[in-house]
Amino acid sequence: MLSCHPTIDILTDYSSGSLSLAHALGVSVHLDQCPKCREQVKRLNMVGAELFASQTDTVSQDHMAQLKSNVMAAINQADVTEAKHQERDVFSHIPASLRRWIPKGFNALNWMYLTPSFKLATLSNEAGGPQIALSRIKAGARLPSHTHTGNEVTIVLKGAFSDEDGLYREGDFISRDHNHKHQPRVTKDEECICLIILDSPIEFTGWMTRLLNPIMRHFHPNNALNGA
């Protein structure tokens, strides 16, 4: 049973479509593993659907007739059901919404070592938006102590880790606000891979690991823009 879920506010923004794409991606990875939140979103969609269905439009009949004939012409032209890309069973452990960035499995990604037991792979940078990355930490390893300068969402894809507040397993959705300082530790049985969505770069607070901070900033889209 998963213990960490997105709040109802986040799920509502997801359902109404106003959540940023990066965060919606995080939510969808969680939904992939969480039947309860899937059911919750389905019910939230019902609210949207009823409001949607109760609207009226005042546009003229002629105008609608024109649009309709465009549609009918378009479907006659391309009357083939769209080709769905083949599901790759080998990588079925990778959530569907992430497969586009991880087409050949975790190992084939461009990993950047930050410490011997901790590496990072950037998946996507929304210009001026959050950084979407995977973190990969060896079994039993402790992440260098760090704080978040902005909000951070973490979704566990593989393995488990714990911090001062609890233990997090596959599928858990963990939302941290800034000023939250923590030192996660991965469980001893296997490595831990997480999807992380960072509004602004992680800041390491250890005296040695501080040296990593310019790198963390460099790879974050917000700061890359400012040339910092």
Add this chain to the structure above:
Amino acid sequence: MNTVSETISDSKNAFLEDMTQVAVARDTRALERLFDHYAPRIRAFCLSAQPGANLMADDIAQEVMIRIWNKAHLYNPATASLNTWVFTIARNARIDYMRKNGRYQSDIDPEEFWSEMADENADPFREAQQQRDQERVRDSLKQLPNDQQQVLAKVYLEGKSHSEASEELGLPLGTVKSRVRLALNKLSVIIKR
């Protein structure tokens, strides 16, 4: 087998029938009837997010109707009502359009994860249950006080986030959040955990 759902609103069933015709028989007449019903709603939905953007509304309305045609075989009445299914397609198309036109600078394709959520357990009991839930939401929406209706419309029709809604309504974020929650509670859509 479908006795429960058969007793529920006939017009809804007429559209459901049309949808089946589109999926199974590739019936273009049926798609035209769906167009007459849904296209004006899709336009209105787009115009609430971008008042005056008639071209965008036209584009999206056409795009959504084409998607309905192309995805008809994926629609499963046991997992979502037709309104819900069309709403999610329209919502995704609107996000996609805004993404391509600048509101979201991003290389993420919303279609990939704002999915229509094909769900595993589809059985006729769920279909009936699902329809009852939908009816309840419809009925209780009408009973909501104005301020709660207003905030739900901001969120769902205008596509505003909680914080955008709070700015536009000139209300504290906490007030917006609690109004939305209050409304959702009255519609009994919040699952306890």
